[in-house]
Amino acid sequence: MDKQWRSAALFAAGAMAAALAVTAYVKWSSPGAPPEARGFHVAAAPPAPAEPVPIVAQPVTLASSCPAQALANASDDADGRFTLEPVLANANHADASAFLAVAKEATGEGRLRDAEVALLAACHIAEKSSGPASTPLADVKSQLGQHYVLLAAREDLEATREGLLQRASTLFSQSAGTYATALGRNASKTRLAEQRLAALQAPETLHAALRTAAPLNETTARVQEPSTATMGAAPTAAPRRGSAPELVRSDPELAQLEHDIERLRAQAASVTRDRGGMQQRDAQALAQRDARCQDKACLLQWYAQRRAQLLDEF
Structure with missing residues (x-):
């Protein structure tokens, strides 16, 4: 009798344990169960990586040092056609x-x-x-x-x-x-x-x-003097006028003076103790020449003065 009772008790206990195990498994595997109730969590496999997009080198556009906008106003109806x-x-x-x-x-x-x-x-x-x-x-x-x-x-x-x-x-x-x-x-x-x-x-x-602002192409400006033919005198040619560099290039005497000044300038630059100051004075003198002199007489006077100035540099 005792042996039968013990067998029945063991069977009941085993059935109860099995029921509890089934209940726990169902709750753990239920979709609505929170992660805490499921015990451990297995991470889902990451999605397959997409095909890499090839990187195409793009040209780099540098900012231009040239002005980007025009400043002048159109002078008349024929002007301003370009943008x-x-x-x-x-x-x-x-x-x-x-x-x-x-x-x-x-x-x-x-x-x-x-x-x-x-x-x-x-x-x-x-x-x-x-x-x-x-x-x-x-x-x-x-x-x-x-x-x-x-x-x-x-x-x-x-x-x-x-x-x-x-x-x-x-x-x-x-x-x-x-x-x-x-x-x-x-x-x-x-x-x-x-x-x-x-x-x-x-x-x-x-x-x-x-x-004395010159046109773009730096053409020589010509000064037309009144004709003397009506007074019975032969017409006289007007003194040649133009930009100083153009006059120097076209006149042999002025070209020789320019060569002499260049040589004297180089000699002065080799001995001066104020090379920077000399370069500044030279640039100012040349700027004054080009701004003021439009004929040979003015240039002859300028070369004489400039020669004296360069001699003072020694």
Whole structure:
């Protein structure tokens, strides 16, 4: 009897344990059960990685050192036909010299805004094709600076004139720096750019530079004197006038004086104790010459004075 009772008790206990185990399993595996009730948690397998997207190198567009906007107003209905953005958008294979020719033609026709836009386009194209520290770009910037001096000379509003001169000074400074690096401080292009910059910084030379602002192509200005034929006298040729560099190149006597001054300048530079000051004085003297002298008589006087000044450097 006792043996049967013990067997029944063991069977009941086993059944109860089995029921509890089944109940626990059902609760653990139930979808609604919270994670705490499930005991341990097996992390789901991560999704398969997507195919890597190839990285394509993008060209880096550097900010241009050329001005981005034109400053001049259209002079008349025929002017202002060009705008910079469309010109640059269609100029992928253009050459800067083509736009320089357009600027020269527009200036000759009095379309100064169109000339400015053409020069701006030439500047951007030269920088893109030749690089930001190239002499072709410096050449274009020098011409563009001269055009802004021309615009300033014809501008009545002082604020507008100051903006034009500021842009011209920046362009002359940039071109002078490029020339000095690429060609040397004593190169003719370097000194000419420094002269033009110095002429805009001194009040007396600025006034002269504005008064004698030359066209873009630097053609020699001719002064026509009244004819004397009606008075029975033979017509006389007017004294040749023009920019100082052009007169020096075309006159043998002036060219020889320029050569002599260059040699004296080099000798003075080799012995002076104030090389920086001498370079500054030289740039100012050349700027005054180019701003004031438009005939041979003035240049002869200037060379005599400059020779005496250089002798004082020893």
